[in-house]
Amino acid sequence: MAIGPVSRTAVSDAVFAGLLEEILGGRLVPGDPLPSERELAEGFAVNRHAVREALKRLQQSGLVAISQGGRTRVQDWRQHAGLESLVALSFSGAVPPAKLVEDILVMRAAVGADAARLCAEVATPAQVDAVQRAAADYPETPSPPEQLVAVDLVFWTAVVDGSQNVAYRLGLNTLAGGIAQIGADHFAGLLEEYADRDTHVALADVIAARDARAARDQAAHLLGLPLSTSTPR
Amino acid sequence: MAIGPVSRTAVSDAVFAGLLEEILGGRLVPGDPLPSERELAEGFAVNRHAVREALKRLQQSGLVAISQGGRTRVQDWRQHAGLESLVALSFSGAVPPAKLVEDILVMRAAVGADAARLCAEVATPAQVDAVQRAAADYPETPSPPEQLVAVDLVFWTAVVDGSQNVAYRLGLNTLAGGIAQIGADHFAGLLEEYADRDTHVALADVIAARDARAARDQAAHLLGLPLSTSTPR
DNA sequence: CGAAATGAACTGGTCCAACCAGTTGACAGG
DNA sequence: CCTGTCAACTGGTTGGACCAGTTCATTTCG
The missing domain is CATH 1.20.120.530 (GntR ligand-binding domain-like)
Structure with missing residues (x-):
């Protein structure tokens, strides 16, 4: 094993990857509501801010729809995801x-x-x-x-x-x-x-x-x- | 002027748009360091978390490179930006x-x-x-x-x-x-x-x-x- | 009884303040 | 001159509080 910088994954990146996995992996069907930010924070054992950063990025990718007051819902990636989500698909097993x-x-x-x-x-x-x-x-x-x-x-x-x-x-x-x-x-x-x-x-x-x-x-x-x-x- | 819901732009979205404008507009040249998160927060008169959400999204778009400890720097959009940045270009006047x-x-x-x-x-x-x-x-x-x-x-x-x-x-x-x-x-x-x-x-x-x-x-x-x-x- | 108003209990959005963790560069010591 | 050191940055993370919408069961009134 070579010596090199340890891979330090940012917390919000880990959350992002985790949610990506859930969504593209099909465990969350389009239309499904995500757990609340507070629940996600507890589930991932991270601060709510980290969850929010991840959710904002998922929104930018077109994978979820966020609405204040209402719940954050999963969107159909075939309809809303952009070309940049292509890579993520390969790791999720969706394709x-x-x-x-x-x-x-x-x-x-x-x-x-x-x-x-x-x-x-x-x-x-x-x-x-x-x-x-x-x-x-x-x-x-x-x-x-x-x-x-x-x-x-x-x-x-x-x-x-x-x-x-x-x-x-x-x-x-x-x-x-x-x-x-x-x-x-x-x-x-x-x-x-x-x-x-x-x-x-x-x-x-x-x-x-x-x-x-x-x-x-x-x-x-x-x-x-x-x-x-x-x-x- | 028609009556309708006021456009409530999220703070972090406003910051994102602002920075996008600065970068794609050419006022920040590739390689340039962005102001620190704390300075940006003060400049936009918003909380630092809002700035962070915006920066994370810029990073995802390939427009900036963030490194802990070091400063966040502007990247060349022609080299690193993805297809999803296409729209933003039209509003920045870069093209x-x-x-x-x-x-x-x-x-x-x-x-x-x-x-x-x-x-x-x-x-x-x-x-x-x-x-x-x-x-x-x-x-x-x-x-x-x-x-x-x-x-x-x-x-x-x-x-x-x-x-x-x-x-x-x-x-x-x-x-x-x-x-x-x-x-x-x-x-x-x-x-x-x-x-x-x-x-x-x-x-x-x-x-x-x-x-x-x-x-x-x-x-x-x-x-x-x-x-x-x-x-x- | 049924429709409309109410309000508590959610949801996400924003802020403050503190501390951790890397990077940088000036500065003192060899 | 080089080198180690340390203070002063940078971004990363956390906790907690409060604001602002949405939802829905409950209550109230026609």
Whole structure:
């Protein structure tokens, strides 16, 4: 066991995680009232303020509805939770991790392909440069999963930056955060097949050539997005 | 002025909004330390707990980094903020609202098109049914913007549900929330051109026919996504 | 008897004050 | 000059009190 800082989890974070677990795990059905703040504080053996911090965050995530005087109630995460709750789902068992990983990669593919298209259209010269440099950084030989995921992230960050679409940028942040928390290992296997340097360099080149159509197709192929052919397995 | 419940903004929400404004407005540059919790409490004339609740939420949004003992520092939202911060950007002036609306619609187009493809491939019969019913609900005559946006949301919710992709579902929630907060008016004009009933019914039909390719193309066309032709205006 | 007013017993919202637990930096000692 | 130390910050946590809405059983009046 290596020597390092002990993981000091803040109390309110623990409460947040605990309630998240209860809600996403399905033990609290949408519409159900949560125990009162005072009861929760007693149950978790923490101060009420800590509970309140956790509840405020759950509210921000769209997982509960708080109303003064009334009770705090659970909301349906499928209806109200935002993309940022994606990660939490993987730890709660509400959705099988494998399914979740696949879904994330599918979204990555759709967004990535369109970002590549936009990037070819509107990226500044400096941004195109960044894409080409990122592509050149891909390792030529097989590499450990973490490094692969890291390099991949740098490349696609450059592409999304070039697309100059704020929504894509923030969405990438969320998905990247999700990948990081779920663990690179789960993604490495799925990424490996696409992770050859030449293809990425080629993509960077068509972007540099301002060929939006080619950039889109190349990216879609790279990311495993079914495109011109519909093959419902 | 109509009579109605006064808007009772929670104190911590006000603090959250205030700090959001400071950060996204650029008055606090990434790396800058925030005033201490005690100073903020005094500045906003509220209790320190309210400040803490707000800061916790900012931390969850990836906008600040909190460390015990050290000072709380501003993070670069372009690097760390998630998709859920999209709306906040529109109110801070960090990104022009028009640009933001366009970016959201572009993302909606990319995701919507792929969701339609998936929906045609994997949706359950019940889900296909829901899509067709939603399409039938489109008004045949011009309608007020709010209603248009609402009907549109129902339709695409059905499509995304049919895609059975959790990431798409949560992403839709986030984008829909963004549209709601920014105001339907900003979107109505852009939506109008695509909002004819026949096209949506046609899309629903190709989905029901399980034609993934056609569903994708139809949806892309409907959402204004450049596809087979790359026409950098 | 039934409908409306009442009010106690909840709920969350806010505040004060104190103390614990890390970080920082100036300052004294080697 | 380097180094240890300690006071003065920072955020983290707690307790308790009170305010402000909601709920619902009870009471009161038509």
